[in-house]
Amino acid sequence: MSQILMDVTDGSEHCCVTQADSSLQRSVSDHTKTARMVREQYFTTTDESGALAPITDYIYMIGIYGWRKRCLYLFVLLLLIILVVNFALTIWILRVMWFNTEGMGYLQVNEDGLRLEGESDFLFPVYAQEIDSREDSALLVHSSENVTLNARNANGDVTGSVSVGPSQAEGFGQHFNISSNHDENVFYADVNGAVVGKGKLRVTGPEGAIFEHSVRTPLVKAVLNKELKLESPTRSLSMDAPKGVHVKALAGNVDVTAHFDIQLHSTAGLLILDAESVRLPTLPVGEARTSGDSQGMYNTYEVCVCPSGKLFISRAGVSSTCNERQDC
Template sequence: ITQEQFILASQSLHLQRPGCDTVYPVGLYGWRKRCLYFFMLLLLVTMIVNLALTVWIIKVMNFSLDSLLVLRSEKNVTLNVRNDRGQLTGQLTVGPEDVEAQFQRLQVRSADGGRLLFAANEEEVTMTAEKFTVTGSEGAVFGHSVETPLIRARASEDLKLESLTRTLTMEAPRGVQVSADEGPLKVSGRKDLQLESTEGEILLDASTIQLGGLPLGVYAASPSPTSRDQDVYEVCVCPSGKMYLSPAESSSTCQSVSNICLWS
């Protein structure tokens, strides 16, 4: 090969050889890099503020795994219960002066959750505890009737049923029993005390029966109407049922002092 041919061949090969690729820089530069650093710094600040607020809320609300949950409010605290359709089925409101509960049925059970102690709904209130104690000085006040199988006082304490302005009525289809096993039984009233039996009898069964405070009729034919030596009297009954005492003589003196019946 001549020198000219070699030069031409070398030039042709040089022309066919591909050129070098363009080199591009890798990474973020300029405003993109500054924006990325800014957003990372903003995210870090947000996380720190969120963590600080969470710790502050836990501290203020006294949230703890080892103590009771305390909810505080300057007004009311309301707990709402809703069903799967979002309808309100129950509500508990604790206010500064009262506690209000709105439920279809309210139940209070024992510590183990087995025995029902108190239940209330729109129709009735049920108490199944062994004792119902009222410690107020005025006792228990009922606006209407009370139905119970037993009313008993504590040991060494008196049981008192009192109606200050109205009547006191005890009724039962098979009878009412009032008894005092270890002490006296006293029934008193400011006005009339009436014992009535429509289909039976009234039985006073005791070794001693005393009717104290009966009016004393004075026998006009007695030589000493105001004599205090009179030890024996007879019991007289007016047509109205009023009873009084009359000095006992050999015969009845009720007719002689029957003027007491005129005022009955």
């Protein structure tokens, strides 16, 4: 082909044909080398003895080699170490927390809720609908600072609270009610006042009870074989009742002591002293006056007693003048 082109073309064309021929030869040479490399890479020839033919330098290495391979092995080893450490930590946590089929240690999970045996410490607030103790033991709530129980409504606002601190106990709510085991009202308090329910209010302190204002009660009674004392050290003491005031001592005395005067008033009735004897032991004894002292005689009275026990006074004379008065 090269020879024919050289015969029909001039000198200038001869150069172009020569260059094309050279390019064609290089292309054919490259294809030949590529085919040889592929053939030497994927095919091997054996001689009659079965020995493999020598591999040429044109074989391509397939895979990860060098520093990439070492980094891959190191990464796999690191993952294996992390897996072993995680497995060991999981076993340790299960061992420490006492996980079992019923729950976790003393904490058991059942259909009714959670059951906790022994003592427990809570570091944060506990929200529960109901907390019960075992049937054979009491429920003890202990804190180094205070114990607070809050009740909230649907909006989350606190409607009732009970707080027991190291020095005082406080309660917050609209009503405060204490009932007996028979569902009887024992004590009730609200903004209007406090009511003691069925039974009686008993004060056993050595100083008794101190009231800053009035007290309304149908009966004030001392403990058996003890004295009952009503005292107002700096103010007055008044006892009022629409149907009468009855003071009675079954096995002792009734003592009324005052720093100044004791006055007994009856606006529309009688003053009755019913006893075996009525004594006035410290009455002053008057001095005898002369017959000429008529002014002193007019200022002197005598006490007269009727058969019914009524007392009245009559102006004193030389002799008794009680018979002259008919006030009985």
